[in-house]
Amino acid sequence: MRSNRARIVGIGIAAAIVLAGAGCATPPKDPAKLAEYKKRNDPFEKFNRRMHRVNVWIDHKIGRPIARVYKKRVPPFIRDRIRTFADHLGEPITFMNDVLQGERERAAETAVRFFFNSLVGVGGMFDVAAMYGLKRHTEDFGQTLAVWGIRPGPYIVLPVLGPSSTRHLAGRVVDGVADPLNWIGKPTIARIIFSTAGPLGQIDFYARNVDQLKAIEKNSLDYYAALRSFYRQNRKSAIANGKIKTKDIPLPGDDD
Amino acid sequence: MISVFRTAAATLVLISTAGASHAAIEDDGKRMIQRMTQSVDFIVKRSKARADREARFRKLFQENFDVRTIGRWVLGRPWRTATAAQKAAYLEVFQTYIVKTYTVQLSGYGGDQLQLVGTEKDGRGVAVITHIKDKSSRNRPIVIRWRLRKRNSRLMVRDVVIDGISMSLNQRREFAAVYAREGNIDGLIATIRRKIVELDKK
Numbered sequence: 001m002r003s004n005r006a007r008i009v010g011i012g013i014a015a016a017i018v019l020a021g022a023g024c025a026t027p028p029k030d031p032a033k034l035a036e037y038k039k040r041n042d043p044f045e046k047f048n049r050r051m052h053r054v055n056v057w058i059d060h061k062i063g064r065p066i067a068r069v070y071k072k073r074v075p076p077f078i079r080d081r082i083r084t085f086a087d088h089l090g091e092p093i094t095f096m097n098d099v100l101q102g103e104r105e106r107a108a109e110t111a112v113r114f115f116f117n118s119l120v121g122v123g124g125m126f127d128v129a130a131m132y133g134l135k136r137h138t139e140d141f142g143q144t145l146a147v148w149g150i151r152p153g154p155y156i157v158l159p160v161l162g163p164s165s166t167r168h169l170a171g172r173v174v175d176g177v178a179d180p181l182n183w184i185g186k187p188t189i190a191r192i193i194f195s196t197a198g199p200l201g202q203i204d205f206y207a208r209n210v211d212q213l214k215a216i217e218k219n220s221l222d223y224y225a226a227l228r229s230f231y232r233q234n235r236k237s238a239i240a241n242g243k244i245k246t247k248d249i250p251l252p253g254d255d256d
Numbered sequence: 257m258i259s260v261f262r263t264a265a266a267t268l269v270l271i272s273t274a275g276a277s278h279a280a281i282e283d284d285g286k287r288m289i290q291r292m293t294q295s296v297d298f299i300v301k302r303s304k305a306r307a308d309r310e311a312r313f314r315k316l317f318q319e320n321f322d323v324r325t326i327g328r329w330v331l332g333r334p335w336r337t338a339t340a341a342q343k344a345a346y347l348e349v350f351q352t353y354i355v356k357t358y359t360v361q362l363s364g365y366g367g368d369q370l371q372l373v374g375t376e377k378d379g380r381g382v383a384v385i386t387h388i389k390d391k392s393s394r395n396r397p398i399v400i401r402w403r404l405r406k407r408n409s410r411l412m413v414r415d416v417v418i419d420g421i422s423m424s425l426n427q428r429r430e431f432a433a434v435y436a437r438e439g440n441i442d443g444l445i446a447t448i449r450r451k452i453v454e455l456d457k458k
Contacts, residue, residue: 032333036432036436040432040433084394127394130394130395135394135395135396136394136395137396215360218455219356219357219360219455220430221430221431221434221447221448221451222430222433222434222437224433225429225430225432225433225434226426226429226430228429229425229426229429229430230421230426233420233421233422233425233426234419234420234421236420237419237420237421240420242396242399242419242420244420246376246378246383246401246403246417247378247379249415249417249420249422249425250422250425251378251379251403251405251414251415251424252322252325252326252328252329252330252414252415252424253322253325253326253328253329253405253414254379254405
């Protein structure tokens with residue numbers, strides 16, 4: 001099932017790249033504009049903006065109504081269990097990437113969390129480990145690639161999933177195929193439905209973030225550019241495990 | 257309320273005993289952020305009408321944020337070639353726009369929500385670090401860094417960095433995209449004006 005999904009994602013990527021190629025812009029000649037173009041790192045912008053419009057439509061017409069019903073009908077206690085369980089099923093992927101990034105302490109933390117919550121947390125429905133100070137973190141293969149020194153590549157807007165990059169997208173595929181949970185046994189229906197990437201996990205994640213997304217859309221002058229910037233900064237921060245040095249972030253008035 | 261006085265007193269003592277100039281700037285920064293979040297808290301609790309709330313936020317913003325420096329930087333390269341009239345018009349709409357967007361953001365960061373955890377050296381200024389605790393206490397707190405620099409010997413906010421995401425940098429990127437689309441500063445100003453009208457309607 002997992003590998004099937006990976007195959008579908010693979011076909012999607014191929015299609016996206018072909019389509020993107022069709023919408024690919026030619027770099028400008030003027031040096032100032034060329035510098036701006038390179039900084040934007042979005043050669044598929046034309047295609048991406050089209051995809052973004054589709055996503056906004058899906059967001060308004062399908063995502064928001066589902067989120068509304070979900071929040072209205074499903075009691076908070078159940079929603080928390082869904083969230084915790086979906087997060088729990090994602091821990092092995094985090095563990096794998098902690099190891100690949102050479103983060104021993106974080107890997108140990110994730111492993112302990114997983115076993116502890118599986119046993120004491122009723123199969124991962126309660127995050128007991130967090131109560132003991134072992135707070136959750138996530139890692140994905142896209143971040144691992146970044147730690148290994150691979151550049152993000154151009155910005156890509158994926159159908160439904162939204163902002164991404166070629167590196168992030170490759171990482172998603174690898175995580176989907178290499179999920180350590182697959183080593184243990186065949187994926188069960190429950191696992192597919194509840195996993196972070198599964199429908200319920202996704203609905204829960206979306207429902208928790210829909211208001212923030214709405215605020216960005218409402219306040220931005222260019223929603224597409226705003227999301228692109230948010231996404232990139234957020235990714236950078238995630239890759240640095242939230243430890244970006246403040247002085248490495250450009251500050252108004254300190255240059256130019 | 258007593259705790260507020262106690263903190264204020266403690267900060268005063270700290271400031272008077274601070275020897276090195278950097279320790280002084282750190283305490284200055286902490287005090288400023290504390291004062292600001294208390295004001296935010298007050299506004300959110302006491303001022304319910306949107307126009308009134310916005311007016312209060314505008315004042316708070318003007319007092320604590322280095323609007324001119326932020327606005328100039330957010331605009332980037334086009335600032336250099338803009339006429340004096342364009343610069344003035346731009347700064348005017350920028351301030352209105354930014355107050356409106358920050359009003360929503362800051363409203364969520366009232367007093368007890370925001371926990372002052374420390375400061376960090378930040379070039380010629382200081383960054384004051386605050387946390388917002390996750391309600392379920394499952395996740396790590398959201399870290400907000402207030403990056404402060406002196407302007408006319410007073411510390412002012414130059415940027416707010418939320419979990420590694422710089423609000424000023426976001427705006428700079430977004431404005432660059434709008435500028436590229438519009439092709440000139442007047443187009444950008446018009447776009448901001450339209451947004452302000454749109455935000456007022458809702």
